[in-house]
Amino acid sequence: MPPASARRSQPLLSVTGLRVQRGNATLLHDISWRVEKGQHWVILGANGCGKTSLLKTLTGYLSATSGDIELLGARYGEADWRDLRFHIGIVTSAFHPSIPPAEPALETVISGKYAQLDLWAPTTKADEKAARKLLETAGASHLADREWIFLSQGERQRILIARALMAKPRLLILDEPCAGLDPVAREHFLGFMERLAQQKNAPTFVLVTHHVEEITPAFTHALILRAGRVVDDGPITSTLTNENLSTAFGEPVKIAKDHGIWRLLFSQAARHAPKI
Numbered sequence: 133m134p135p136a137s138a139r140r141s142q143p144l145l146s147v148t149g150l151r152v153q154r155g156n157a158t159l160l161h162d163i164s165w166r167v168e169k170g171q172h173w174v175i176l177g178a179n180g181c182g183k184t185s186l187l188k189t190l191t192g193y194l195s196a197t198s199g200d201i202e203l204l205g206a207r208y209g210e211a212d213w214r215d216l217r218f219h220i221g222i223v224t225s226a227f228h229p230s231i232p233p234a235e236p237a238l239e240t241v242i243s244g245k246y247a248q249l250d251l252w253a254p255t256t257k258a259d260e261k262a263a264r265k266l267l268e269t270a271g272a273s274h275l276a277d278r279e280w281i282f283l284s285q286g287e288r289q290r291i292l293i294a295r296a297l298m299a300k301p302r303l304l305i306l307d308e309p310c311a312g313l314d315p316v317a318r319e320h321f322l323g324f325m326e327r328l329a330q331q332k333n334a335p336t337f338v339l340v341t342h343h344v345e346e347i348t349p350a351f352t353h354a355l356i357l358r359a360g361r362v363v364d365d366g367p368i369t370s371t372l373t374n375e376n377l378s379t380a381f382g383e384p385v386k387i388a389k390d391h392g393i394w395r396l397l398f399s400q401a402a403r404h405a406p407k408i
């Protein structure tokens with residue numbers, strides 16, 4: 133066993149020289165990224181910058197052309213990615229169509245323990261108890277028996293977070309969790325996410341978004357992407373700069389904090405002369 137000092141320094145996730153190529157298209161170029169325990173990250177970038185490709189590669193749905201990914205010291209390719217995937221919870225609207233419309237929310241949550249969509253395994257009393265507790269954490273106890281088809285967007289996101297937490301992941305990826313939420317539902321959801329991230333023993337959060345307003349105080353670090361490359365990564369205070377965000381979004385922008393909320397300011401010209 134390595135000495136205690138080495139064990140302490142092992143990152144939760146380490147991505148080195150990751151390149152993903154499909155045909156003539158290079159989706160990700162030489163991505164290196166290191167996530168330590170206790171950090172919470174936001175991945176920011178414009179449409180098409182490679183966020184989804186990175187998430188798919190981390191969760192084993194897209195294979196790397198070259199480079200290394202290590203999760204808790206286990207290297208993809210050497211360890212079975214299906215085992216590694218249990219340590220990564222992911223909440224994405226891409227799952228929505230795979231959830232049986234008549235499945236009650238409680239079962240959707242329980243299915244997370246088995247990393248399964250469309251639960252078929254027999255459930256135990258202990259699973260049910262754990263799922264009810266998570267529904268309570270998500271402020272969704274009242275939805276336990278409600279069928280998926282009837283849940284609102286905001287309710288679905290909470291149920292999917294509770295579902296992801298069922299497997300006790302070390303890393304929880306939230307892929308644009310506020311997409312489709314009205315402004316009030318979004319504020320409530322951000323408050324819920326913030327409380328969850330601040331909890332003792334919370335997994336490390338990775339929030340994927342286009343919107344700096346969604347970066348709540350729990351987030352400590354940012355990875356900024358542009359056209360499949362890292363623009364910058366590191367502590368929020370040094371990465372959320374006018375220069376990095378202007379590069380990321382391909383337009384001069386300014387970043388400011390207003391009553392504790394990050395905002396991106398555009399010049400008037402951006403609205404009146406859209407790029408076509």
Ligand SMILES: Nc1ncnc2c1ncn2[C@@H]1O[C@H](COP(=O)(O)OP(=O)(O)OP(=O)(O)O)[C@@H](O)[C@H]1O
Binds near residue numbers: 158179182
């Ligand atoms: N299998 C593929 N073959 C070729 N090109 C692909 C493939 N998958 C994705 N791409 C391209 O790679 C680029 C990055 O796509 P990706 O979905 O990762 O972007 P994104 O940052 O998630 O975008 P958005 O914010 O719009 O969801 C896009 O230009 C996309 O068209």
